[in-house]
Amino acid sequence: MNFLAPIGRVFIAFLVATGRLVAFAAVSVSHCVRPPFYGRSIGRQMIQIGYFSLPVVGLTAIFTGMVLALQSYTGFARLNAESAIATVVVLSMTRELGPVLAGLMVAGRVGAAIAAEVGTMRVTEQIDALATLSTNPYKYLIVPRLIAGVATLPILVLVADIIGVFGGYAVSVHSLDFNAANYLKLTWEFLQPLDVITGLVKAAVFGFLITLMGCYHGFHSRGGAQGVGAAATNAVVSSSVLILASNYMLTTAFFGA
């Protein structure tokens, strides 16, 4: 039965890691609602996480919208259903691609940065120093990042939705010879508020996951430069996987299996 031991070890390690993560998340969230609050830190993190992610999210969105229009044209033209392109673009962007792609881009940009910064603070004893200076590290370091992530990701996704739809519009009107007014009318016709709202809810969840994984891996990093590097990698990989997995679960919850 010895061959079962390694499997069991991996499974137990997985459970331990999950438990630690859930405990970390619970403590962090509990500090979100208890004073003192560090308003300036929250503002600074919103600029770091939200504002500075605009270019990369915008670029991702515009190319995605453009390629969506091109590819769906290829398919729908064979069925003489070109008029569906506008609807396909706007629904794909708002429901799925806007939140998921913005989430993945922010995970790469912000998740790694958070893990590296918090991890460096851990290995240089700055987090211990905070505690000796009457400052709770969760409140000072973790809470501002979590709040900024949850607050700014929906805004980023809203911007991504608009830019993505514009990308589809530009390709359709300029390369595929659509009538501009007609394309816009078709875009609006089948779009419902729920399509956008569910996307924004997803974005808030992704914002939480990205910042949580960045903080968690940074907070528990050890062993100098190598440890910080591993923390950054783990933060990006785990938050990307969690984004894709939770996206499926959220879609199921919103729209049924």
Added chain:
Amino acid sequence: MTAPTGEAKIELRGLKKSFGAKTVLDGIDLSVGAGESVVIIGGSGTGKSVTLKCILGLLWPDAGSVLIDGIDVTALSGRAREAHTAKIGMLFQGSALFDSLTVWENVAFALKTRSGVSNREARNIALGKLAQVGLGSDVAALSPAELSGGMQKRVALARAIATDPEIVFFDEPTTGLDPIMGDIINRLIVDCVRQLGATAVSITHDMASARRIADRIAMLHEGRIVWDGPAGDIDSSGNDFVDQFVHGRAEGPIEMAVRG
């Protein structure tokens, strides 16, 4: 410099801490009187830092108690514990300055967490503390990364004493400094502690530093205090562990774990 009341400011009773299968602290008993300066010496990996972290509440001991002013802080939690650790200032080995803040913001950090201290007041106190460690107002607006190691150590010292703590911890205060800068830091530590009237606990493996700072020296080996006595007795302790350590001999009762 032992307190007239003779009451212990900090008392460790049977402190134990293990990490996995590795026992780091194996029943530490140590008492530090108010106003006394105790230096804990010992080789690398003997649990000196872990001891300080247990007192600070950064680590939870597995067994035993930590008494500060007669109150067992390991039995406290949350706010009550924080109120007790607020009495302690700490100088970290690597200085641990916040690199996102300027020098004076680092020093004023703990002051700003207190209500009723304005920004201007905090800055003035910070400048005063910087002057106390021999740094002018010209460095106040710099970032810690722009300073040399010795200057960073001074800023860290100013930060540790900024709130006039009753207890100050020094973690390897001279490590990584040249002997002259090391001596300057040692002298600043002695001056600052005397001026505050604070209780000081330092950990070091630098004997020159220990001799200068300590009223009393305790030697830690394999998670236990093996010797404890006045600093003046360190050369005539009659303890083989202490003798080997003080003279830095490779042969003796202490066997360093050397991995090939």
